[in-house]
Amino acid sequence: MHHKRSLLFWGELPPNIYHGISLSNKRILSILSKKFYIYKVKDNAGFGSKISKSCSFITSLFKIIYFSFNKPNIYYSNLPMSTFGLYKTLITIKVVKLVSPKTKIVTHLHRGDFLEFINIKTQKKLIKKSLDIINTIIVLSDKSAFELIKSGLIEPMKITVIPNSIDVLTSPSNINVNRSITQNESYLYCLCNYIPTKRIHCLVDIINKSIFTNTKFNGDKTNIEYMNSLINKDIHSFCYFGGVIDGKEKERKLNTATALVLPSLNEGMPLVILESLAQGTPVICFNIGFISDYLGADYPGLVNDLTDDAMQKKIKWLQSLSSNEYQKLRTLSFNLFWGKYSHENIKNKILHEFEAITLLK
Template structure:
C-alpha cells in the first residue's frame, strides 16, 4: 500500500516500473487481509507494472491468479558462495535461522524433538532468531526437551558462518515463504536442508525432494526425515554436493545479476 503512490506518480510521468516481490505471505495478505479497494490497488500494480519479479515459479502462478495479465518473471534470490567451506561438521547438530514463530515452523520443530531425541540422545537444536522466544522456550520445557534446545538470539557475521560450517542439518519447516535466504546460505555452505514445500523452497531443493521436503505442520514426517538424515552420513554428503551444484547453476550472485541485467536491458529497449 505504501508503494502505490510512487507507482501512480511513475505512471503519470511515463516512468517504467519494476516491482520485486519478497513477502512470503503476500497471497495471504491479498486474499484474507485486504479489502476490495486494496485488492483493486494490488491488481492495478500487477496489471500495469512493466515487470513484476517473483522469487519462484510457484509465486509466478500465485500472482497470475490475482491478475492474469500481469507481466511476471521469475528471478531467484542470489547468494555469494563462500570461498572456504568446512568439511568437518559436528555430529547431531541441528540449526534453525529465522523468526521464531508458528508461521516459520519453529514450534513444530520443537514438537518433533522428542522423537528425534529417542534415536539421537546427543542431538542439539540451536535456534537463531528473534520473535516468540519465551513461548518457544516454554514449549521446550513442557515437552521435556529443553536440555537439547538452545536459543541464540539474532545470529550474524562470523557467528552465523560458524553455525553454517559446523551444523549437521538446517531446518526450516515454514508455513509460508518467498525464497528464504537461510536455505540458500546453507546450500552454499554444503549444509543439507530439511524444509517445507512452500514458496520457492521446492524449486531450490528439487534435487533432493524425497529426503528434504516436508508438508507444513507434519511433525511426524519432519522427525522421521531428521532421523533418516542424521543416520546416513553418505546420504547427507550426496545431498550437500547436489545442493552446492544447484547454487552454482541457479542462485550464484553472478547468475542472478546477469538475469537482472537482461531484464533491465529488455525494459530499456522497449520505447
C-alpha cells in the same frame, strides 16, 4: 548531472530491518549500482504503533516525491501481501507516476501465498490496481509466474523470473563439504526470526519430545513474550536461542550444522535455504511456496506432508543415514547451489532485465 541511468528504490533494508526480503533488496541494489545511480528511501514502517507506522510512511512519501523530481528511469519496490502494505505501495506508485510520468514501475513479489491472498475481494482489487500501473513484476520462480498468469490479473509479458541468490563470503574451494553426521558437537540449526508464524515452537516441541538432539537457533529476539514461551518449552535444555547473526559467523554455523531445519508453513523461497546449500549443509523444510522449484521436487530433505509428525520423521531419517549417504547429501546440496544459484549466475540476469526495462515503451 549523472551519466548513469537512475533508479528510485523504496523498501526495507538492513540493518534497520533484517530478514530475507531486506537482504535481497540490499544485494540487488548493490548489483544495480554498477549500472544505475540509486536513490534509496528506506521503509521503516513495518513495526511499531499505527501512529508511528503512519508517520514513518508519510516521511518516506515526501522523500519519494523529492527524488521523483529527478526523473528516475525506474521506480523499484516490493509487492507486499498485506492490505496496509499494498495501500502504501499503490500510493507511492501513483505519486511517482504523477511527478515523473515516464518512470518505469517495477515491483518484486517475494511471497508464496499470492493466490491465497487474492481470495479476499478487497485485496484482489488492490493487487489489480497495482498490477495495472506497473511495467514489470519480478517473481522468484516459474511457479510464481504461473500463479500470476492463472489469476488473470496481469499480462504475461509483464512478468520476469529472476531466481533468488545470496553473497557468499567464503570461496567455494575453502568450504568444507566433507563432514560426518557423527562428529562431536553435531547439532541441528534453525535460522529465522523469533515470531509465531515461523513455528519455532513446533520445532522446539519436536526436539524435546522425540528427537533429543542439540539444536541451535539464531534470529531477531524482539518478541520477548514469544522468546519466553520458547524457553519454557525447552524442558530438556536441548535448544540454544541466539540473536541475529551475520557474515562469516553465520556461514561457519551453517557449515558445521548437521542440517538446517525450517518448520515454517508460510514461505516463498527463504534465502537461508540458499545460504545453507552454499555451505554444503542439507536442508529439511516443508514443500511450500517456491522451494521445490529451487531444490527440485525430489530433493531428499523436502517434507511433502505438511505436519509436525512428518517433519519429525524426516529429521529421524536424516539421523539414520550412514556416513557415506550423508556425505552424498552434502555434496548434492553444495553442487545444487554453486551450479545454479551463485551470485555470478544471477548477477548478469538482474543487470540485463533492469536495463531492458528502461527501454520499454
